[in-house]
Amino acid sequence: MTQVRTRIAPSPTGDPHVGTAYIALFNRCFARQHGGKFILRIEDTDQMRSTAQSEHDILSSLQWLGLEWDEGPGVGGDFGPYRQSERSAIYAEHIATLLESGNAFHCFCSAERLDEVRKTQMAAKQQPGYDGHCAHLSKAEVDTKLAASEDYVIRMRVPETGNCEFHDMLRGEVSIAWSQIDMQVLMKSDGLPTYHFANVVDDHLMEITHVVRGEEWINSVPKHVLLYKYFDWTPPIFCHMPLLRNPDKSKLSKRKNPTSINYYRDMGYLPEALINYLGMMGWTMPNGQEVFTLSEMEDAFDISRVSLGGPVFDTEKLDWLNGKYLREAGSDKDFQERLLAWAQDSGRLAPIIPLLRQRVEKFSDVAPLISYFFSGSVAITPESFSHCKLAPADACKALQFALWKLEALSVWSREEVESTLMTLSQALDIKVRDFLAPLFVAISGQPVSLSVIDSIAVIGLDLSRARLRAAIEVLGGISKKQAKNLEKEFAQLG
RNA sequence: GUCCCCUUCGUCUAGAGGCCUAGGACACCUGGUUUUCAUCCAGGCAACAGGGGUUCGAAACCCCUAGGGGACGCCA
Numbered sequence: 227m228t229q230v231r232t233r234i235a236p237s238p239t240g241d242p243h244v245g246t247a248y249i250a251l252f253n254r255c256f257a258r259q260h261g262g263k264f265i266l267r268i269e270d271t272d273q274m275r276s277t278a279q280s281e282h283d284i285l286s287s288l289q290w291l292g293l294e295w296d297e298g299p300g301v302g303g304d305f306g307p308y309r310q311s312e313r314s315a316i317y318a319e320h321i322a323t324l325l326e327s328g329n330a331f332h333c334f335c336s337a338e339r340l341d342e343v344r345k346t347q348m349a350a351k352q353q354p355g356y357d358g359h360c361a362h363l364s365k366a367e368v369d370t371k372l373a374a375s376e377d378y379v380i381r382m383r384v385p386e387t388g389n390c391e392f393h394d395m396l397r398g399e400v401s402i403a404w405s406q407i408d409m410q411v412l413m414k415s416d417g418l419p420t421y422h423f424a425n426v427v428d429d430h431l432m433e434i435t436h437v438v439r440g441e442e443w444i445n446s447v448p449k450h451v452l453l454y455k456y457f458d459w460t461p462p463i464f465c466h467m468p469l470l471r472n473p474d475k476s477k478l479s480k481r482k483n484p485t486s487i488n489y490y491r492d493m494g495y496l497p498e499a500l501i502n503y504l505g506m507m508g509w510t511m512p513n514g515q516e517v518f519t520l521s522e523m524e525d526a527f528d529i530s531r532v533s534l535g536g537p538v539f540d541t542e543k544l545d546w547l548n549g550k551y552l553r554e555a556g557s558d559k560d561f562q563e564r565l566l567a568w569a570q571d572s573g574r575l576a577p578i579i580p581l582l583r584q585r586v587e588k589f590s591d592v593a594p595l596i597s598y599f600f601s602g603s604v605a606i607t608p609e610s611f612s613h614c615k616l617a618p619a620d621a622c623k624a625l626q627f628a629l630w631k632l633e634a635l636s637v638w639s640r641e642e643v644e645s646t647l648m649t650l651s652q653a654l655d656i657k658v659r660d661f662l663a664p665l666f667v668a669i670s671g672q673p674v675s676l677s678v679i680d681s682i683a684v685i686g687l688d689l690s691r692a693r694l695r696a697a698i699e700v701l702g703g704i705s706k707k708q709a710k711n712l713e714k715e716f717a718q719l720g
Numbered sequence: 721g722u723c724c725c726c727u728u729c730g731u732c733u734a735g736a737g738g739c740c741u742a743g744g745a746c747a748c749c750u751g752g753u754u755u756u757c758a759u760c761c762a763g764g765c766a767a768c769a770g771g772g773g774u775u776c777g778a779a780a781c782c783c784c785u786a787g788g789g790g791a792c793g794c795c796a
Contacts, residue, residue, distance in 0.1 A: 237796045272795055337794075344793090351721050354792060379794050397725070406723050406792080414794040421796045445724055445791040468726080468789095475788060506732060506745090514734070516745060533733070536789065540731050543746045553759070 230262030231435050234288075234295070235425065237269045238281035241486035241688075244539065245440065245470050245478055246284065248504045250293045251520075252467060253438045255505075255527040257296075265432060266298030268309040269425070271418045276311070277636075287487040291497045292520050297432075305432040310424050317419040320427050320457070321380055321412060329456040330412055332368050332378045333360040355408040356381065380413040382423075382452065390448035395436075395465035396532055400444065407448050422446060426453040429462055438465045438529075441536075442477070465529065468508050468536045478539050489688035493602050494568055498555075499548040507537040517550060574599050577640075577684050581676045595676065599685060604671030604693060606700050613673050614663040616656070618701045621664040624654065626704060627716055628665060629694045632687060640683040647679060653719045668697030 234250040236242075250266075257264040266288070270276035285299060297303025307313055324330035333356075340356070347354045361383070363371075371378070385404040394400055412423035419427070429437060444466045454461040470478040478485055490500055498519060505523050506516065509532050515522075552561065569575055578596060586592055598604050614621055631646045651661035666678045669690065675681065682690050698704060704712065 235796090239796075269796065275795070333794095340794085348721080353722055377794095381794095394725095400724075402724065408792075411794050416794080418794090420794070425796090440790095441725065442790055442796095466725080471789080473731085477790070503732095508732090510733060514744065516732090534726055535728090535733095536726075537733090538731060540746085543732060546746055549759095 228433075228435060230257055230260035231265060231433050232257040232262065232438055233265040233267055233429070233432065233434050234293075235267045235269045235428075236284050237272065237275075237421075238277060238284055239272060239275040240280055241480070241488060242280075242284040242287035243485050244487055244490070244500075244504070245485070247288065247291055247293065247487055247500075248470055248507060249439060249467060250288055251291075251501060251504050251523075252509075252529070252532075254293055254295075255524050256436060256438055256465075256529055258524040259527040262435070263296040265303070265305070265434070266295035266301075266308065267428060267432070268299060268311075269421060270309060270311045271414075271421065271424055273416060273418065283488065287491070290491060291487070291501055293501075310419070310428065313424070313428070314418070316431070317413070317424060317427060318417075321419070321423070324382070324412070324456055325380065327456065328383070330380050330382050331361055332363070332372070333381045333409075333411070334363075334371050334376050334378045335359055336377075353406065358409065361409065377415045379411045379415050381409045382412050382449070382456075384409050384449075384452065390451060392447055392451055392461075392464065394444070394447075395463055395529065396534060397444075397466065400447070402445065402448050404448065406445075407452075410449050422449050423453065426450050426457075430454070430457070430459045434462050436465060437462045438467060441466045441469050467532065468534050470507060470539045471536045473538055473540060475536065475538065483539065484688060484692060486688050488686070489692070492572055492686060492689050495544065495548050496551050496564070499544070499551045502551075503544045503547050506543075507539065508532050508534070517547070569600060574684050578676060578680070581680055585676070598670045598672075598675065599681070601671075602689070602692070603696055604669070606667060606671050606697060608700055608702075610667050610671070610673075611664055611697075611701060614667070615660040616664060620656075622698050622701045622704055623712060624656065624661055625664055625668055625694050625698050625701070626712055627654065627719070629691060629698075630716055632682070632690060635687075638683070638687060640680055643683045644679045650719075664697065664701075665694075668694050 232253040234246065234253050236246045250264075254264040256262075266285075268281055270281065281299075288295075295301060297305060298308045321330065325332075335356075339359075343357050343359075344354045347357075361381075384407045387404060389401045389403050390407070391399060391401045410422050411420050413419055428434075447464055451461050472478055472482040474482070476482070480486065484490070487500075491497075501520050501523075502518060505518065505520075511518055511523070511526050512528060512531065513526070518526075556564075578599060582592060582595060585595060608618070611618065611621060616624060627650055628647060631650050632643065635642050635646060647662070647665075648658065651658050654661065662678055663673070665682075666673060666675055669675070669678055669681050669685070
């Protein structure tokens with residue numbers, strides 16, 4: 227019997243997401259349970275959005291959670307490179323095969339034309355998709371266009387009739403009509419592969435036996451099995467996990483919930499508690515045990531015990547669980563060490579020392595001044611803002627705009643935070659002092675504190691976002707309608 | 721809109737046709753312990769989406785309806 231090999235394939239385009247950790251956990255447990263290997267592959271084929279920072283954060287947060295990989299970046303292995311941006315030659319070679327066999331074709335359509343087509347189809351209430359415009363160009367026509375160096379992509383051919391039937395480990399037989407499947411782009415005009423193509427090629431070459439991933443992929447399985455067929459490869463076994471949900475049951479998203487693993491780390495959750503909690507999303511130990519370690523989960527793992535209803539990622543139970551670990555696991559000494567490590571390693575202490583020194587006369591003055599750096603939320607009421615010059619509605623707007631600006635920062639530094647907020651206060655034509663007043667309250671819970679700009683820089687986007695949102699709520703919140711108007715106004719600010 | 725997936729307490733879930741008067745955990749409520757609070761302990765509230773079948777027997781199997789979610793990109 228061949229060795230089980232599973233993988234997690236994150237795309238380094240943002241914060242390390244708890245959903246990534248969730249899927250990584252199940253992949254790892256499945257592999258370990260079968261004495262197999264768990265592989266990490268970086269899917270950085272989106273040149274525009276992939277960043278080294280994001281890749282670094284994702285890798286280190288998986289490590290923080292204890293989800294180390296057997297093969298992948300930093301570890302090596304016999305199937306590398308494990309970064310798709312370093313595998314271009316492989317994709318070029320494989321796309322040539324498909325072009326030769328006629329299973330893929332050049333497409334010279336412009337983005338504008340495709341938009342147009344899609345719009346027309348939508349208006350006619352048809353299934354949106356590529357209309358096959360370039361599917362039947364003659365070899366001569368293609369050569370002429372290539373010689374004229376026209377931009378092109380490469381698309382796959384798809385059967386027009388019949389159904390694609392495949393097996394899912396958890397859901398059994400699934401059938402999707404080929405007519406539902408678009409002539410997917412495999413190679414983009416920048417010469418890089420799309421997810422669908424790179425994913426299939428890499429999973430095959432890396433000898434992945436089981437693809438365990440989120441339910442969101444289930445509709446693209448036909449594209450993938452078709453590619454396996456075109457290459458005459460055996461497809462892996464598919465297993466689609468339920469998606470983590472917001473309390474309103476929609477797919478877990480940072481707009482509605484903290485989704486960054488960094489947020490949970492900064493809030494002072496223990497990695498083993500977070501892992502334990504993720505392990506109870508859609509899964510239970512055969513003996514019903516609720517508190518368990520990663521290695522206990524790996525030993526007892528049984529993928530057929532996954533339940534398919536999308537679990538709500540609701541932090542109440544996580545809080546209880548984390549408290550239980552804090553109270554019951556380890557000695558008082560361990561607790562002390564972990565607490566100190568958390569405060570120090572979070573990078574929050576060192577940068578505030580210079581600010582702090584100017585304001586204290588004795589060490590005993592320190593604790594009240596810095597408590598908000600080490601808090602999750604700060605206690606505020608509408609009255610906390612009563613000294614602000616801005617009316618509550620304007621303060622709301624200022625806070626929301628500030629949040630959006632901060633979220634858009636590509637580099638997180640004191641200087642960036644400062645210039646962003648200064649520019650924003652000018653754009654809004656509000657005195658800096660008045661503009662910053664509600665921010666002081668939102669971030670520190672007090673009208674006066676250490677520099678709010680430094681504070682934001684130090685506590686980071688995740689915690690800042692949580693506090694700004696909380697403050698907006700306290701000030702009366704923003705309705706959906708208002709949000710739309712604000713978005714418009716914000717866009718005009720430039 | 722089209723297609724696909726899903727549906728047990730508010731939330732996470734147990735449940736593989738009779739062991740189900742549907743079990744556990746979180747949250748909530750009540751009581752006990754505790755100088756307060758928290759912890760801890762004991763108890764309580766609370767669910768099989770609806771309708772049809774199949775079967776001696778359905779939370780479980782099948783069908784329909786409803787509800788929820790996802791996908792429909794030169795993003796992954």
